[in-house]
Amino acid sequence: MTKKYTIRIRRYDPQTGKNWYDIHNIYAERRMTVLDALNQINEHERAGISYRSSCRMSICGSCGTIVNGKSVLMCNTFLKDLEDPVTIEPLRNFAIVKDLVVDTDAAMEKLRDALPYTTFSITKSRCESVQTPKQLEKIKQTSQCIKCMLCVSACPIYGLDYNFMGPAAAAIAYRYNKDSRDHVGEKRLDSLTGRNGVWKCNFVGECSNVCPKNVDPAGAIQKMKVMGVLHCIKSALKPKLKSKSKSKK
Amino acid sequence: MKKLANTPAPDWWKEKPAYKIYYFREYSGILIAIWGLYWLWFIGAIIFSRIILAYFPDIDPVFKYILFIPLKYYFLFNCIGFIGAIIHTITWLGVMPEILPFNLSKKQRHLIFSLLILVWLGLSTLLFILLMNSLL
Amino acid sequence: MNPIKEHDILIIGGGGAGLRAALSAAQLDPKLSIAILSKVYPTRSHTVSAEGGCAAAVGKDDNIKNHAEDTIIGSDYLADQDAVEFFVKHCKEEILLLEKWGCPWSRSADGAIAVRAFGGMSKKRTVFAADRTGFFMLHNLFERTYLHPNIHRYNEWYVTKLFTDDKGVTGVMAIHQKEGEMQAFRAKAVIIATGGAGKMYKNSTNSVIKTGDGMYLAYDAGAALKDMEFVQFHPTALPKTGILITEAARGEGGYLINNKKERFLKDYVPEKMELGPRDMITRAIISEYRKGNGFNGPYGKYVELDIRHLGEKVINEKLPQIRELAIEFMHTDPVKMPIPVTPAQHYTMGGISTDIKGQTTVPGLFAAGETACVSINGANRLGSNSLAECLVFGAQAGKYAATHAQKNKVRSPSAGQIKTETGRIEKILTNEGNENPFKIRDEMQETMDHHAGIIKNEKSLSSGIEKIKHLQRQFTKIKINQNNTVFNGELITTLELAGMLKLAEITLLAASRRRESRGAHYRTDYPKRNDKKFLNHLLISKSGGIHMTPSIKTEPVTITKWQPRERKY
Amino acid sequence: MSGNINKPDIIKSLKWGAFSVTATFCAFVLPVFIFTLLSTPVVFNPPLPDWIFIIVFLGVLFCAFYHSIYRIYASDHDLQLKSKFLFWIGSIIAGISVIEILHFILLKIGVL
Incomplete structure (x- = not known):
């Protein structure tokens, strides 16, 4: 049984600078996703819509768009769950490159501030550090982040101030801080409690509602704030000790 | 804040329902601030009136009238403060499970939220009884 | 045309093998400038969809010899046994290194790295992270590249051509999809890590980006492809x-x-x-x-x-x-x-022929991961060996590319080569015709499913080659509607299609050449394995123009300890 | 360790720390505090000895002030809360002064 859907796609042509809405009608079979619909429009009607897609099993995080006003991954939203004029728009808070493709380089680069790596720079390792399943449980939720940038697109603070590091970077920083094998915790908290760090977040909480892998970046940021306050108090009380120990290491 | 080319103005989120809850929570701050300002005015008026009456007891009634204006609005502003305080309490207790340093499932968060509400009610009645019978 | 960009090492493809190569090269020599050119953001590479696990002899009752024997029997004795011995020796080391880097491997109750059973393995040796092993591994490697300032990432650049001169590879031509212009690069060493060519088939577990660009680039640059007829179908x-x-x-x-x-x-x-x-x-x-x-x-x-x-x-x-x-x-x-x-189609055992050092037949050109064929997989890859191969041979390619870059001076591609390449892309963009590239792609996938599927025979293969040749002729008359080059989906699909059509032809040719049944290559007209005549690899390399039929040579399989025996499970 | 590690902003962290402490304190104490003020104008005969009550009262007042002003300033960035707050204050003052002046005039005329 096929059902008729009208798809409105927001187009943008970088050369002419024009924005307009394309209307397409498609006949969807049972379990057609928005991504399948876009593929069909692009291939049969040669509409030439530019969009990102790769794995079609909602694990790579490239097909993030706004469908009917909600930030979703196109590959796991089904047409039968949406009401009829399905409107597809590019992600908010990012410069639009063309049609549904947005420029997320800046947000990806902000991950650098989260120092997303453990300290071990050695190349060979013989011994295996023990990590109990309980310790692993701590980082299970925030380590699911697929970097699809939907949370950054749902954050009003990021929309108004592009220097803010964004919920994604904070969630990944929280994942590495809570990892039992990590010892960069101090430096990472320095970076997070900095000017563009977590203090700009007013806990709107929308980034957690939008996350397709329910990583809950809002919760991670609040916990980082608490850790940040304690860290700052500690580093404020003993500034002399800290600088001396660094030279020793 | 440089404006990025061809991107919708950054107030797209204002009419979204999910952000209404965020508004609601932040507005309680205004109500409490107004309540606080009223009390500053109130205490200022009392201290000022005590000083004036101490030094020149017989002042013309117009000045006395001005000094006692805050008394008339005592009930109104305290109601504003009370509403603000209730909103703040409920939303803040709703947020507190997020701040606690261990990640909890949704069910656990609701549990802690209701626990906090109970603690708050208990504490309030206790304080209220303490304040009331010490008055009588 | 903006000036040529220079880096010491260019890595094409940002998946498991590419990122591991970048990290091992960056660790070996922090002064080297390493560039990762990836068609999509590195975290979107197909490694992210790998679920099962990464094989390593980590278990207490497990040993390297056992792992090597299982891999060789699994590969129906077509794997080069010296390569397999090298591979199994370094698997555990990579797992422990990644574990130090923060990769959340699943743990058994006592905190040691847990292992699970996998197809064809005699002992439990697949290290896993829930069932998102590829995802955790790739993101861990990607986040690790933030540590090294000398790793420069070029996200969403599509490489269209490998430049070579008589002494080896000199550089690369790539399209920057965000700005839509072409840019030439020159480097001392190039590592190809673009993954397999799964999208030649209609129903495949691979993601949309698995179009074998790296294999086509290497073939076009004169490198030899190996064992292209072995394509694995996941049950x-x-x-x-x-x-x-x-x-x-x-x-x-x-x-x-x-x-x-x-x-x-x-x-x-x-x-x-x-x-x-x-x-x-x-x-x-x-x-x-x-x-x-x-x-x-x-x-x-x-x-x-x-x-x-x-x-x-x-x-x-x-x-x-x-x-x-x-x-x-x-x-x-x-x-x-x-x-x-x-x-459904899952893995291409074949690929760019490389030795243990990751060096291909073209000097300065390295390859690692699914796109390479060191041939530790031979005729059939065992589950969870692919992620381990990406790590072990990614590190190898990175190491030897770094030493190659330290020893050699950079040579830049000639202006003529660059002009011909930009001309070629212009011609494709403004090609007058009426064919729809997407329709040709669907027909190719249909043909490959029917003619080079799980069950093959002489008739299906020869008619398959005819169909693919017909599609190649049709391809010259395609029309691209989109003329602006910023994120031109149709142009990228067309360039990928050109590569896949050639790889499809090579796969069918190699399959019809190997008249026996071995591992994933099953033919009804030759159901038996014939070790006397076909215990060798098929090396396919370009002879004459790109549109000519390739020359096929055989290369004996290196046998060290395990003599071929009847394969029974 | 590379990467641009921006220095920790200690003042901002302490401000946020103070905000969360005062907000939690107010969340528990403020409603009952105001409720008692509403039910019996306790200010005129404070239950506790004079100086303790003043300290407690000023303490609660300070906490209420701090966390609400911090919240207004923090949300000024996206909700323009500061301008809204000043607008409300202005309108309240205007409203009261108008009512009082009218009331005073009516008193003077002797209507009341």
Whole structure:
């Protein structure tokens, strides 16, 4: 049984600078996703819509768009769950490159501030550090982040101030801080409690509602704030000790 | 804040329902601030009136009238403060499970939220009884 | 034309192998400037969809010799045994290194790295992270590249040409999809890590970006491709979408049932049943379909994978993504109902022929991962060896590319080469014709499914070659509607299609040349394995123009300890 | 360790720390505090000895002030809360002064 859907796609042509809405009608079979619909429009009607897609099993995080006003991954939203004029728009808070493709380089680069790596720079390792399943449980939720940038697109603070590091970077920083094998915790908290760090977040909480892998970046940021306050108090009380120990290491 | 080319103005989120809850929570701050300002005015008026009456007891009634204006609005502003305080309490207790340093499932968060509400009610009645019978 | 950009090492492809190569080169010499040119953001590479696990002899009762023997028997004795011995020696080291870097491997109760059973493996040796091993590994490697300032990432650059001169590879031409202009690069060493060519087939577990660009670039640059006829079909993938249901589901104890509700594998793979090698189980399912024992669904025949008896706790803890995918895409909760699965293309054993150092036949050009064929996989890859191969040989390629870059001086591609390349792309963009590239791609995928599928024979292969040649002629008359080059989906699809058509022709040629059945290559007219004549690799390299038929040479398989024996499971 | 590690902003962290402490304190104490003020104008005969009550009262007042002003300033960035707050204050003052002046005039005329 096929059902008729009208798809409105927001187009943008970088050369002419024009924005307009394309209307397409498609006949969807049972379990057609928005991504399948876009593929069909692009291939049969040669509409030439530019969009990102790769794995079609909602694990790579490239097909993030706004469908009917909600930030979703196109590959796991089904047409039968949406009401009829399905409107597809590019992600908010990012410069639009063309049609549904947005420029997320800046947000990806902000991950650098989260120092997303453990300290071990050695190349060979013989011994295996023990990590109990309980310790692993701590980082299970925030380590699911697929970097699809939907949370950054749902954050009003990021929309108004592009220097803010964004919920994604904070969630990944929280994942590495809570990892039992990590010892960069101090430096990472320095970076997070900095000017563009977590203090700009007013806990709107929308980034957690939008996350397709329910990583809950809002919760991670609040916990980082608490850790940040304690860290700052500690580093404020003993500034002399800290600088001396660094030279020793 | 440089404006990025061809991107919708950054107030797209204002009419979204999910952000209404965020508004609601932040507005309680205004109500409490107004309540606080009223009390500053109130205490200022009392201290000022005590000083004036101490030094020149017989002042013309117009000045006395001005000094006692805050008394008339005592009930109104305290109601504003009370509403603000209730909103703040409920939303803040709703947020507190997020701040606690261990990640909890949704069910656990609701549990802690209701626990906090109970603690708050208990504490309030206790304080209220303490304040009331010490008055009588 | 903006000036040529220079880096010491250019890595094409940002997946598991590419990132591991970048990290090992950056660690070896922090002064080297390393560039990763990736068609998509590195975290979107297909490594992210790998679910099962990464093989390493980590278990207490496991040893390297055992792992080597399983891999060689699994590969139907076509794997180069010296390469396999090198591979198994370094697997554990990579797992421990990644574990130090923060990769959340799943743990057993006492905190040691947990292992699970996998197809064709005699002992439990697949290290896993829930059932998102590829995802955790790739993101860990990607986040690690932020540590090294000398790794420069070029996200969403599509490489169209490898420049070479008589002394080896000199540089690369790439399109920056965001700005839409072409840019030439020059480098001392180039590593290709673009993954397999799964998208030649219609129903495949691979993502859209797996179009074998690296193999075509290397073939075009004169490097030799090896064993292209061996294409692995995974037995359990979801019917319409082709999404992979990992072998770990069977590793944890799942059963495959036909429509008579019985475990039909007992007549095909009596001893190992569900844990046999992938080629045998795929052929078992196909013969069940032929006997009429398969279920009939809206998207074609399927059998059922039943993991209900594992219980919800084990499924949520060990196979969370399987449950998510089955519920989301097939509307069946594996805890309550069995999952419909059917075979789909999964891995290309063949690729750019490299030695243990990752060096291809063109000096300065290295390759690693699925796109390379060191040939530790031979005729059939065992589950969870691919991620380990990406790590071990990614590190090798990175190391030897770094030493190669330290020793040599940079040579830049000639202005003529650059002009011809930009001209070629312009011509494709403004080509007058009426063919729809997407339609040609669908026909190619249809042809490959029917003619170079699980069951092949002489007739299907020769008619397949005819069809592909016809499609290649049709390809010259394609029309691209989009003329601006910023994120031009049609241009990128067309360039990928040009490569895939050539690789399809090579796969069919090599398959018709190998007149025997070995591992994943099964022919009804030659059902027996013929070690006397065909215990060798087929090396395919360009002879004359790109549109000419390639020359095929044979190269003996290096046998060290394990003499070929009859393969029984 | 590379990467641009921006220095920790200690003042901002302490401000946020103070905000969360005062907000939690107010969340528990403020409603009952105001409720008692509403039910019996306790200011005129404070239950506790004079100076303790003043300290407690000023303490609660300070906490209420701090966390609400911090919240207004923090949300000024996206909700323009500061301008809204000043607008409300202005309108309240205007409203009261108008009512009082009218009331005073009516008193003077002797209507009341």
